[in-house]
Amino acid sequence: MRSPKDMRIIQIDITNACVHACSNCTRFCGHHVRPFFMDFETFKRAVDSLKDFDRCIGIMGGEPLIHPEFSRFVEYIGEKYPSKYNLFATRKPIKEFARYMHDKNYILDESLNERKGPGLLTSVCDKYYEHFELIQDTFSFQNINDHQNPSVHQPLLASRREMGVSDEEWIPMRDSCWVQNQWSAAITPKGAFFCEIAGALDMLFDGPGGWKIEPGWWKREPEDFGEQLQWCEICGGALFHSGRLSSEEIDDVSPLLYQKLKEADSPKLKAGCVAVMEKGRTEFGTAMPDTANRYLSEHEERVSKLNRAIFPKAIASRVLRAGTDAGIEINDILKKETDWIAVAVNQDMGLPEEMIRRLKNVVLNPGVLYSFSQYKDVYLFNKNAHALKRAGFDGIRYCATMREFMNLWDADKKVCLDASFDELKNPDLDQWEKYVAGLDLREKEQAEKIDRCIRKIKSDYE
Ligand code: SF4
Ligand code: SF4
Secondary structure, three states, X not given: OXXXXXXXXXXXXXXXXXXXXXXXXXXXXXXXXXXXEOOHHHHHHHHHHOOOOOXXXXXXXXXXXXXXXXXXXXXXXXXXXXXXXXXOOOOOOEOOHHXXXXXXXXXXXXXXXXXXXXXXXXXXXXXXHXXXXXXXXXXXXXXXXXXXXXXXXXXXXXXXXXXXXXXXXXXXXXXXXXXXHHOOEEEXXXXXXXXXXXXXXXXXXXXXXXXXXXXXXXXXXXXXXXXXXXXXXXXXXXXXXXXXXXXXXXXXXXXXXXXHHHHOOOHHHHOOOEEEOXXXXXXXXXXXXXXXXXXXXXXXXXXXXXXXXXXXXXXXXXXXXXXXXXXXXXXHHHHHOOOEEEEEEOOOOOOOHHHHHHHOOOEOOOOOXXXXXXOOOEEEEEOOOHHHHHHHHHHHHOOOOHHHHHOOOOHHHEEEEOOOOOOOOOOOHHHHHHHHHOOOXXXXXXXXXXXXXXXXXXXXXX
């Protein structure tokens, strides 16, 4: 076991509601009669308590993006615990999102920020698209996994006694539990915990709650974990090294835990999605890889090719005549359209169908105003752009010309697309290289680390 202060990330669980019901979920999603949604005051206390932690503070669920106050939480963490560097990333169209995010985490979180900053753990659902701009502007680290892939989840609802682990074997086994040694401590609405699974068990089985959420709680050493270690007795974290595909949506539980789920009135159990394991059998199903990312080792698989949640849903093409009042016309268009809008100013026709098809096959940032090198005076924007929300219908109405309308966006959120915009695997690599070259990195060690990082990303594309 290790102290939370030595962890690479501490999680704040803001909800245990989720859009999925994966097998052997670490937050036991699907088993709660009523999922929780952390209130803002608790969230603030949680962030403030980690002020000097100096590593990543993760916002996690369930699916954190379905928390109704997600934006408010993100704005708070962005202000109190900001990412030190800002690469202005994820502005250009992205072809392979999981791959790109892997590169971005490597350069921004791991190399530049040295793992300090706000983090997000998400299954990349529709809400990710809705909050896309805010997410990219705020988070230093993103752990994405849509679970539409071969993720293997080990059983977690099992007691070591039922699995035949004796008292003598148990303590060293528990103390080397890979979850606590590689993953995170966590804060739930019920307090702070030495291990994220212990926090989830406390929530599921109506436990006594965790430590008070106060500055420095995370400096506790393993000898201070005390009564929280009771949760290890009914947890499979240290017992199993194999499991089943998350997409099967079945939980494997020991007989005692089956009984406890029944007493907790578990909806997932009632729905018949729980399988009772044989006592004494800790090896079954698919072996998990012995790597840092044991649930899923291939980062390219973190977002399935079938997951269209973050791709443009609709692109409406409109022509704007010269001499018309741009703002008034655009307000009319905004009222009718739901997603992306391409406006061609004083042209015979709007954005060609072939270009619309290509744009729908890349991930665009809804916060960005795009223009095109091959089409003069054609602009593409999303009705949910922060720039438009900030201006409001009134602010837009007073834009007499298209140029004034374009000025609603900050300069770093205007991108001109060239003809090959959907060909590059990582469109930001050159820009990242220039950005880091311009930094005044006094520490030789960090400069070397960043150099290694760029070389590694480049070599992966060769
Ligand atoms: S996406 Fe994550 S939190 Fe949601 S059910 Fe699956 S494992 Fe649990
Ligand atoms: S056994 Fe479970 S609760 Fe205990 S440290 Fe491991 S994962 Fe956490």
